[in-house]
Amino acid sequence: MVSETNDVQSFLVLHPPFNQLKQAQLEYASTNMFVAFSKSGSEITLDISPDNANKIGMLIVRSGSLEIRTKSGELVDRLSTGDYVLSERINRKDKTPLRILVLEDCLYFELSDYALWTLSASSNEIAALVEHESDNEVISDVVSSDGDDVLIADPVVNDSYLSQHVSKVMSANIISVSPEASIREAAELMKDSRISALLILRANQLVGILTDRDLRSRVLAKGVSDDVVVAEVMTMSPRCIDADSHLYDAHLKMLSEGVHHLPVTKNAKTVGILTLSDILRANNAEPLSLIRAINRADTIYELGSAAENLPGLVVKLVERDARAVDIGKIITSFSDGITKRLLRLAERKFGVPPCDYAWLAFGSQARQEQVLGSDQDNGLLLPDGIDIDDDYFKKFAAFINDGLDHCGMPYCPGDIMAKNDKWRQPLHVWQKYFTRWIEEPSPKAVMHSSIFFDMRHIAGNVELTQQLRQYVLDKAKSNTIFLAMMCDNALFHSPPLGFFKTFVLESDGDHNQTLNLKKRGTIPIVDIARNYALSASLSPLNTIERLHAMQDAGIMSKEMAYSLIDAHEFIAGIRLDAQGRQYRENVEINNYLDPKNLSPLVRHQLKDAFNVVRDAQSAMRTRFGGGVI
Amino acid sequence: MLFETRSQQCGQGLVAVLYNLYYRYRRWRFGQEVINTPLQPLYDAAVIKPSQLFIDTRFLVIDCEMSGLDPSACQLLSVGWVIIERGRIVNASGKHLLIHADRGTGDSSMIHGLFDSNIAGANSVATALMLLMKQIPDTVLVFHHASLDIKFLQKATIETFQNPLLFSHVDTMVIEKKRLHLQGGVGGIRLAQCRQRYGLPESAQHNALADAQATAELLLAQASYLGRRETLNLSDLSLRSF
Numbered sequence: 001m002v003s004e005t006n007d008v009q010s011f012l013v014l015h016p017p018f019n020q021l022k023q024a025q026l027e028y029a030s031t032n033m034f035v036a037f038s039k040s041g042s043e044i045t046l047d048i049s050p051d052n053a054n055k056i057g058m059l060i061v062r063s064g065s066l067e068i069r070t071k072s073g074e075l076v077d078r079l080s081t082g083d084y085v086l087s088e089r090i091n092r093k094d095k096t097p098l099r100i101l102v103l104e105d106c107l108y109f110e111l112s113d114y115a116l117w118t119l120s121a122s123s124n125e126i127a128a129l130v131e132h133e134s135d136n137e138v139i140s141d142v143v144s145s146d147g148d149d150v151l152i153a154d155p156v157v158n159d160s161y162l163s164q165h166v167s168k169v170m171s172a173n174i175i176s177v178s179p180e181a182s183i184r185e186a187a188e189l190m191k192d193s194r195i196s197a198l199l200i201l202r203a204n205q206l207v208g209i210l211t212d213r214d215l216r217s218r219v220l221a222k223g224v225s226d227d228v229v230v231a232e233v234m235t236m237s238p239r240c241i242d243a244d245s246h247l248y249d250a251h252l253k254m255l256s257e258g259v260h261h262l263p264v265t266k267n268a269k270t271v272g273i274l275t276l277s278d279i280l281r282a283n284n285a286e287p288l289s290l291i292r293a294i295n296r297a298d299t300i301y302e303l304g305s306a307a308e309n310l311p312g313l314v315v316k317l318v319e320r321d322a323r324a325v326d327i328g329k330i331i332t333s334f335s336d337g338i339t340k341r342l343l344r345l346a347e348r349k350f351g352v353p354p355c356d357y358a359w360l361a362f363g364s365q366a367r368q369e370q371v372l373g374s375d376q377d378n379g380l381l382l383p384d385g386i387d388i389d390d391d392y393f394k395k396f397a398a399f400i401n402d403g404l405d406h407c408g409m410p411y412c413p414g415d416i417m418a419k420n421d422k423w424r425q426p427l428h429v430w431q432k433y434f435t436r437w438i439e440e441p442s443p444k445a446v447m448h449s450s451i452f453f454d455m456r457h458i459a460g461n462v463e464l465t466q467q468l469r470q471y472v473l474d475k476a477k478s479n480t481i482f483l484a485m486m487c488d489n490a491l492f493h494s495p496p497l498g499f500f501k502t503f504v505l506e507s508d509g510d511h512n513q514t515l516n517l518k519k520r521g522t523i524p525i526v527d528i529a530r531n532y533a534l535s536a537s538l539s540p541l542n543t544i545e546r547l548h549a550m551q552d553a554g555i556m557s558k559e560m561a562y563s564l565i566d567a568h569e570f571i572a573g574i575r576l577d578a579q580g581r582q583y584r585e586n587v588e589i590n591n592y593l594d595p596k597n598l599s600p601l602v603r604h605q606l607k608d609a610f611n612v613v614r615d616a617q618s619a620m621r622t623r624f625g626g627g628v629i
Numbered sequence: 630m631l632f633e634t635r636s637q638q639c640g641q642g643l644v645a646v647l648y649n650l651y652y653r654y655r656r657w658r659f660g661q662e663v664i665n666t667p668l669q670p671l672y673d674a675a676v677i678k679p680s681q682l683f684i685d686t687r688f689l690v691i692d693c694e695m696s697g698l699d700p701s702a703c704q705l706l707s708v709g710w711v712i713i714e715r716g717r718i719v720n721a722s723g724k725h726l727l728i729h730a731d732r733g734t735g736d737s738s739m740i741h742g743l744f745d746s747n748i749a750g751a752n753s754v755a756t757a758l759m760l761l762m763k764q765i766p767d768t769v770l771v772f773h774h775a776s777l778d779i780k781f782l783q784k785a786t787i788e789t790f791q792n793p794l795l796f797s798h799v800d801t802m803v804i805e806k807k808r809l810h811l812q813g814g815v816g817g818i819r820l821a822q823c824r825q826r827y828g829l830p831e832s833a834q835h836n837a838l839a840d841a842q843a844t845a846e847l848l849l850a851q852a853s854y855l856g857r858r859e860t861l862n863l864s865d866l867s868l869r870s871f
Contacts, residue, residue: 007832007842008720035718035842037827037849063830081830105828107846110717599828 008033008109011062015082020125032115035062037107041256044100046087046110057116060084063599064106071096073162073248078103078319086129087113101252104599162248162279166241169279170264170272176201179208179231183219186210186230197261199273200234206263206270208234213260216562240265241274251279280322294337300403303341307407310334311372311583318580324572325369325544332368335409336361336458339378342403343459346396353396354389357382358457358464362416366456367526368542369572372579373589376401376409377416377451379423381430381464388426397424416451427468434472441485449486453530454541473537480624483535487624490527491617493519495610517578518591521571524613525564528620532556535624543568556619564616567609574598574606645679645869652676652795652870659792667762668792674766677797679864683852686863688713688799689764690771690845692837693778700780704728708757709837710764711845713771716858718845725838726757755789758782762794769863770798773820773844797863797870801847804866808851823847827854 009030012018018029038044044066046056065080068090076098079085091097120127176199177186190198190212200208210230218224218233239257241250243266250262254276264272290313293306310331317327343359363377364370380397382388397418405411418424425433434452437445453472457465476482529546532538538549544565551561578593595603656672663669677686691710697703705728712722729752752760761782772778775798783793805823809816816822820843821831827850832843848866852858855865 006720006723007834007839010833031721033720035720035846035849036716037846037853039850039853042853064828105850107829107850109720604825 006030008035012060015060015084017123017125017129021119021123025119025123029111029115029119032112033060034110034112035107036110037105038102040064040102040104040106041252042102044102044106044108046090046100055113056087056110057113058084058086058111059100060109060111062107062109064102064104064108066106066108067101067103069099069101069248071099073246086116088130103255162246162251164247165243166245166247166250166264166274167243167266167271169247170243170274171278172272174199174201174270174272177230178202179229179234181230182227183215183224183230183233184226187215187226196275197273199263199270200230201270204270206238206240206265207231208236209238209261209263210234211259211261220558220562238263240270242266243271247279250274254279277323277326280317280326290334291337294334294341297341298345300342300345300406303338303345303403304406304408307334307338310408311589314372314576315580315583318576324569324576325542327576328364328369328371328572329542331370331372331374332365335365335370335374335404338407338409339400339404340459342400345403346399349399350392350396354392355383355386356461356464357393358460358462359400359418360465361456361458363451363454366454366541368456369522369526371576372408372583374409375412376404377412377414378404378418378458379416379430380418380425381460381468382424382426383461383464384427390421390424393424394419394421414451427464430468431471434468434475438472438475438479438482441482443489446485446489449482450489450527450530453534456541473534473539476534477537483531483624486527486531486534487620490524490531491621493524493527494617495520495524495613514592514594516591517571517575517593521610521613522568522575524617525568525571528564528613528616531620531624560616560619563612567612570605570609574602645864645867648869649676652797655793656795659795663790663792666790666792667759668786668790668794670766671762671795676870677767677769677863677868679862679868681863682859683861683863683866684716684858686713687768688771688845688848689768690718690841690848691761691778692773692840692844693781694837695777695781698777700784703781705754705757705781705785707837708761709839709841710761711838711841712764712768713845713848716849716852718842718849723838723842724760725836726752726760728752728754728757754785758786758789765794765796768796769868770796771801771844771848772798773801773823773840773847775800775802775869797868799848799863799866799868801844801851804848804851804855807867808854820844820847824850827851 009026012021012030012033013026018026021029044059046059061079061081061083063081065078067075068077068079068085069075077085085100089098090100116126116130120130175189175193175195177189179200179202186198190196190210197209197211199206200210208231210233214233214235219226224233239253239259239262241253241262241264243264253262254260260276262274263270264274290306290309293309294303297303297306314327314331317330322330339359339361347353358381360366360379360381361377362379364374365377378401380393382393401411401417401419411417416423437449437452441449453476455465455469455472526543529543529550532550532555533540533546536550536553536555538546538553540546540549547556547561547565547568550556551558574593575591578597579589579591582589595606598606653676656676659668660672663672689710689712691708693705693709694707695703696706707725707727709723709725711724712719779798786792786794801820801823802818805818805826809818816826820840824830824832824843824847827847829843829846829850832839852861852866855861
């Protein structure tokens with residue numbers, strides 16, 4: 001006979017509690033499994049009517065992911081491949097049943113209740129599971145994939161904010177045009193009102209919606225002229241949400257429909273619009289309390305314990321599908337807050353500073369693109385023409401740097417910190433540094449440039465910073481050799497795509513066969529944006545804002561700019577996702593990712609994103625590289 | 630665009646009608662000859678209506694491995710199937726029948742891993758077909774790329790039992806083509822490519838049973854995207870009566 005184990009059995013044998021079973025028990029379990037599929041956004045109901053012979057005892061996730069929530073929308077658990085849940089947990093005695101919602105297309109196995117009990121008679125592991133479940137009335141207790149019981153009562157995952165009503169969170173200011181308006185008029189209105197979606201009303205009746213994405217995919221990508229009427233490109237009869245629904249339902253609807261905007265209706269009348277960022281903002285209560293804790297801290301230790309809440313907050317934001325760019329800004333706003341608080345504490349400790357100063361952040365903090373565990377890059381800018389009491393500022397800077405390290409922003413491995421004498425200098429010395437980097441670009445200088453040219457004022461005298469920044473922007477713009485050198489440096493990190501569009505994996509250090517998402521994905525886009533921004537003296541620092549500015553200034557095509565924005569968002573999102581997982585699994589947080597952990601669809605999209613980066617790199621090479629070097 | 634879609638739909642409606650006429654013709658043409666043969670229950674069974682609900686339908690998802698692509702020169706090596714009832718794959722129903730071949734397995738053994746030594750001691754083609762026929766009445770067969778498998782099954786049945794099988798079927802490849810066409814998308818329609826589109830896991834093995842299971846999972850995924858569970862019917866799945 002051909003050796004054959006069926007897929008169900010070969011899957012079960014790898015996953016607890018079934019990996020504990022003997023061969024005969026395993027075969028019994030396998031023959032009593034039923035395989036089912038539910039698409040994302042749908043809800044699974046387990047048939048447990050007592051008169052049904054096939055009453056379901058247990059559900060095991062084969063692929064995709066599920067969420068278990070209470071009726072009021074509170075998250076109880078998330079399940080993915082290999083995780084399971086007993087139906088007794090869902091259909092709780094004397095309580096309203098829990099809901100099982102499908103997050104990602106899910107293939108799952110159902111084991112009949114009868115088979116589960118039969119197995120529990122012969123297997124201690126299954127018996128323990130079943131007994132445990134019937135004893136246990138605490139809903140916050142979860143069975144995770146490694147079989148351990150994990151308490152999830154952690155306040156971090158308590159997201160009751162989702163049970164708020166839509167009407168509380170939506171924006172009630174209805175900005176709309178008629179379907180006969182031109183695309184240009186609509187786009188101008190969106191730009192002026194700074195909104196990402198426009199409602200299309202005819203005689204006060206909602207007939208459609210026009211979003212940023214529609215403009216991208218149905219207008220720009222198709223080459224539709226902007227004097228065509230909106231009706232041609234809008235999304236007709238969009239999905240709406242009732243003003244009295246819970247935010248949770250709105251979020252699920254967005255997820256299942258793949259949209260970020262929902263018109264809100266009440267008694268068949270359009271009363272507002274709800275966006276994904278509105279939902280995110282509704283949750284701002286928690287970040288706010290963290291900021292309060294930071295601003296009240298009186299010692300480094302109090303500050304440190306406040307900062308410990310940050311990773312949990314970030315994980316939660318990631319789980320709620322917040323945009324990567326928003327998460328970067330949120331993390332950075334905490335870093336800024338902690339820095340400012342430390343400066344206050346330092347002034348309190350060492351006395352009033354002897355002269356003005358400006359505290360500068362460089363690199364990712366300057367660009368507002370920090371992730372968890374980003375190291376600190378900072379410097380101290382002092383005024384010209386006065387005697388500087390460096391003893392004071394040396395202690396002062398060391399205090400801040402130590403404090404930041406204590407609060408989860410480790411020391412810069414390249415020593416770019418204000419406590420280093422070199423980066424604690426008066427204006428004219430800083431100007432000399434930049435002049436040298438720009439006019440005599442050596443590889444080392446270029447490496448420094450990519451950090452220092454992203455510079456943001458954090459605290460102190462803002463005029464000092466502005467003087468330095470203006471000086472640098474003017475200097476860099478006209479120096480083509482410098483720009484070519486920077487371009488060369490940016491091309492050094494290429495997207496990890498092989499000849500056959502397969503991933504080229506890193507094979508260094510401990511991270512065998514993984515993808516470095518920062519080096520291969522984020523940095524190239526950041527570098528591209530910086531180069532273009534420097535070449536045109538654009539003032540934004542954030543990569544997304546730079547890309548927008550580049551497109552506005554006409555130095556990059558709209559298609560390229562938007563593709564890069566999407567690619568950046570996508571790669572950053574995956575990176576955050578992976579880091580959230582690392583945080584939950586309590587392992588070192590880094591930028592490495594095993595492509596095997598991605599679903600095929602995501603892998604495919606990731607390749608597309610890398611392709612966009614590669615195209616943009618070759619466009620940049622043509623623009624700046626030009627064979628100068 | 631609208632017109633195109635509509636004509637496509639008309640076209641498909643017409644194809645379904647023709648298939649159905651052909652089915653009725655065969656039933657009439659061979660009906661008398663199969664009396665008192667193992668084929669009789671297939672011809673006696675009621676025709677499955679396109680309005681029958683997906684959830685109420687028993688499906689037999691089937692995959693055949695052959696020694697080559699040409700039915701006149703090659704033969705069945707193995708048949709695998711699994712049953713779907715009430716929208717769920719009944720894992721215990723999985724069957725994998727190896728068929729004794731008299732011409733040797735040839736080149737395709739590289740793909741299937743079925744060498745002559747494995748096949749020796751396997752079922753005769755008659756036994757395998759008898760077991761299959763027992764499953765067919767009141768059941769809709771499911772294939773991925775039906776035409777090839779059907780050609781081989783019919784040829785083997787005619788050789789063994791003088792008359793063809795009579796059954797209704799759906800084809801996950803046809804369903805996927807239709808879906809891709811309606812979405813204006815492009816993409817591969819091989820089994821693994823279709824599965825990828827629904828995020829289904831890569832299957833580790835390549836044999837008739839594993840492929841039948843993989844096809845069954847694909848059908849469940851397609852069904853969940855085609856309509857609501859409670860109302861989805863067989864015409865939504867482009868039922869063909871053969």
